[in-house]
Amino acid sequence: MHNRKNPPGHFSRLTIEMYLCLTSYFITDPAMHTSQQLTQLIERYIAGLTFPEHPSHLYAPISYTLEEGGKRLRPMLLLTVCDMYGGPVEQALPCAGALEVFHNFTLLHDDIMDNAELRRGKSAVHKKWNHNTAILSGDAMCIYSYHLLQQSPPALLPRLMAEFNKMALEVCEGQQYDMDFQFREDVSMEQYNDMIRLKTAVIFGAAAKMGGLLAGAPEKDLDLLYEFGTELGIAFQIQDDYLDTYGTSEILGKQIGGDIEESKKTFLAINALNEAGAATRRALLATFADHKLPLPHKIGRVRTIYDSLDIPRITRKIIGRYLENASGLVARLTVDEQTASPLYGIIQSLADRNK
């Protein structure tokens, strides 16, 4: 066993496409899958999930939600870890699928709660159908994720299910804090961190750990994998916050500025409120509270304030720090550096995401 002490520390200009080439190059163990192969496996698996034709209002929104456009990050993380420990990737597919379906269920219900119009460039389910359909289809998706999870190897089911349940309840807690924070001006950075850990990061943690569980990874590694996934997930959410203000609607497939419109306490907003002097702080809060201001103008004003406070640079720096933490955790796993290279690849591919 080899503890890698000096993980690669810079993840700057690497795109997902470059990462795909990179991992194909790195992987010399013929038993390991390339990331393209894993992507293909999970895409085929999800495309192969068929739902009854009736009642159509229940199942059509589920197919619609799952059909395309997702990054499949969570199932890919699970499969990558499972593969890395020599686990049976085919047997891990239902569990990977469960995470993806559960994630999509949370998006579907979150879109109702946040009154979001678009998701992945298409109408959100509650807009395309209606509120009741979105509630009930979401419920069915949540249950369906357990239906997939149940197809995991029976001996592992109690532990996988415990992990999944803990994560799923925490995701609900995170969403509740996120909604609560909309009505508060005094959210601290610590409270924000707790919120995104619950809302977004624990599903990455669970994905990595469950991949390890499915492959029979050592107990010590399971905890490290959970921490690794969580750090990755926090970086991912801060990037999400960043892209909601500085991203491009066409690339993201959703309206930008949604967080601004809903007065979400993002990493950017909390940092700006902390950094700003009294006058700028008042101006920022007034902009958030101004529901008559058209959204493009509102985004413009908020950006100007953020830029003046150097928020974009601060944000990118913190994202880098979380990704470095993730990398440090990979280095502490019992697997050697070459075997762990797909995880470094995932870290690097996240570093430069623009959607």
Next chain:
Amino acid sequence: MHNRKNPPGHFSRLTIEMYLCLTSYFITDPAMHTSQQLTQLIERYIAGLTFPEHPSHLYAPISYTLEEGGKRLRPMLLLTVCDMYGGPVEQALPCAGALEVFHNFTLLHDDIMDNAELRRGKSAVHKKWNHNTAILSGDAMCIYSYHLLQQSPPALLPRLMAEFNKMALEVCEGQQYDMDFQFREDVSMEQYNDMIRLKTAVIFGAAAKMGGLLAGAPEKDLDLLYEFGTELGIAFQIQDDYLDTYGTSEILGKQIGGDIEESKKTFLAINALNEAGAATRRALLATFADHKLPLPHKIGRVRTIYDSLDIPRITRKIIGRYLENASGLVARLTVDEQTASPLYGIIQSLADRNK
């Protein structure tokens, strides 16, 4: 093993209180629990479920929903069956609790979809808090039911979970059909039966079967138990339809006439539409569609039409038939008549329910 061929066929004036005395009397096997003991076990178990204090908007509605007033029919059915086969009732409690929590989750979300004001004499969650809170707390309850289920004996978990998932998806299907039928005038009795089997009955079927699974009942009995629970559940739902028009708000703890207000295709409505001549049919449909008519008047008019068509008697007759079917299925179980007496007791207690 004794197949009881002549089950008791009349369930007329027996109240739940009388049943409790009856089963205490019947049960001579000292290893079996009385229904009071089982009720106490499940009530204590549910009262012992503690939720985190924060986020309060997520967990307070769950405690509020579970705290009191439920009939606990589904967990009682599970425990009764488990006990009847000499199973370990204490080990069955998490599974029984999972069914009760899941059932309450569906009520919470159904109340949003049906825009119901009251539940068990208290404000529905979406009225006491708000829509978003009701959606998210419901989600957490659904997940929490799996958290309880996971605490079942590990060796049985894969099968229990398969049973639970199938039931849970079917309940969503039933709710979707129920909503779809609101906008249709041509719902057949067969379609209605399918709908209530899914929406209401399968959870009774799953409860009985899971009770058998937990006790290691013979495979043949598991199928019969499922059928028995399903027949019982259909009778229960038709009674629910009946009580929504002919029940008493104070006893039911919810507004009566909710089905009429929402143009639900109940057993009564479908029978009336089938039985009525053209003029009465038009009058009934016009009354359903009249959204300006105050609800008490609307209920009065609908009752007058139902009474003229003898709907109450037809309804009670059909309920009796389903309860007799249930009784016939109990008679086919491998257990002897005396051992099965708690199930006859449950059938009898349902026969005269008024809430």
